[in-house]
Amino acid sequence: MAGYALKRLMTEYKELTTRPPEGIIAAPIDEDNFFEWECLITGPEETCFANGVFPARITFPQDYPLSPPKMRFTCGIFHPNIYADGRVCISILHAPGDDPTGYESSNERWSPVQSIEKILLSVVSMLAEPNDESPANVSAAKMWREDRTQFEKIADQLVRKTLCLPASEA
């Protein structure tokens, strides 16, 4: 089982390294453990996350790709669909059976034909268009709805932090 997962992860690794999608990179943290990856996602253009380079970790189960991996941002991102501890709540990461929020349709769910690249691309579009119908971070969703300026300010501070820029005074 793990052998197949390993083979599949190796194929994806090669694909992501030789033909990296725009603004996304990912690789296993340690060559000895292919089930723990780190990745970097560039915030989508024309949004408050633009040009931010957000680091995240992806943990794969032993029965990958039957079960979906788990993804967690390590930069303290404030977003309606990301839990305060960084876990990403997005339909593609959920198997068809479980539905923590009850709002996801099963055609967006995890299936073995999905891939790391597809997950990461979904996360990019999630950053661009938060889904405040099924929030993982309620206060972020509330701020996104009611006080967009403040939300954008928080996002901008994070972007600056990920780019090694000092926090702006405002």
Place this chain on the structure above:
Amino acid sequence: MASLEAASAATSSSNEEVRIEDLFHHKRNEDVITKLFTAVYAPFGFIIFLIRVFLGFHTFLVACLLRKSAALRMHALRMMCSILGIVVEKTGERDETARVLCANHVSVLDHLAIDILTPCLLPSVWDIPSVIRWCFGYVDLGATRGRDHLVNGAKQLLAKESAMPLLAFPEGIITSGEKALIKFNTWCFEVSSVVQPVSVRVWRPYPWKVAVSVLGATWWSDLFYFFALPFTVISVEYLPKMEKKDNESLEEFTQRVAETLAANLKISVSKFGISDASEAAKRLKTDRERAKRTVTKEKPSPRLQDGRQMDECAMRIKQSFPTFHLSAIRRDLEKTRNQTATVNNLKTGKLVVLPSDGQSGKVPLDSASWRGVFENRKWQMIESNRQKYMERDA
């Protein structure tokens, strides 16, 4: 007049490049050999220093007991000073008609050197106890109570004491005497219209080439080096006396004397006054204190254990040193495993920057090197987005 103006214009234009800091020594030992030698010599120097402190005390007593104008005192002091490592050389002749001597200031013992050659009156410009003042042969002219007091006091004193001239250091601060003179204070030129310029040079034999005085140093540390090193030569040269012309203003006369003295020393007259110099000293002091503080603050910089700590550290350093590529910083951290060490490498220009920094290059087929490709792309991604963000922000 015209030629004088041309001359002063020339000096002031050449002064454009001279910074106030250049007029002083900043370190006692400037080259590596002197530094090494000083370390080897230190124990001997300390013994010599102790012996000389006792000898110095006797010299001091002799100086106090003998009458100031006595010829015996002159010779006795000159001898004893040679034993103390202070060798005084004299060139040129003292002109008795000039009642004011004005000298450049290069060490704490300048007045002693001149006093040995020609007993003179030393106006005290500091507020020191009268006992100490008497011991060193200073006279209180009320310099602390303002310039008019000083000038009047000096005039009265010269009228009373007809034998001895008044010694003044119109620079007011000790300089290296190697680059330029500090702008002269005009007070001593107001006291008398006839002055005799005196140029003072000081040197130490190689490899004891320790700076006689550094900016912001205390008088006792200067004195320590005088005693600890084998010897120091102070050469005093009396220049022909100068007289103020009738059509000359006080400032012009001062400037003329300063330029004569500077020409003799083969240096220029700077546009900086005493206040600029004390500002520079203050600045230097705060800079040093700040440097000391940052060093103590950065001391507990722990050894970085894993790649993640090094990544975070690289990003922290990048924040303070944005011109360096993250890849270069991270590579150096891999070697030093220490934030402080890498920051020092960076400051001293020891950071290795490869031409490949900032370029992705071709992806090799060997999967073992893909991790390196990821690292490279990671830093490149942060650098390029950083660039874009700043352009967008501007």
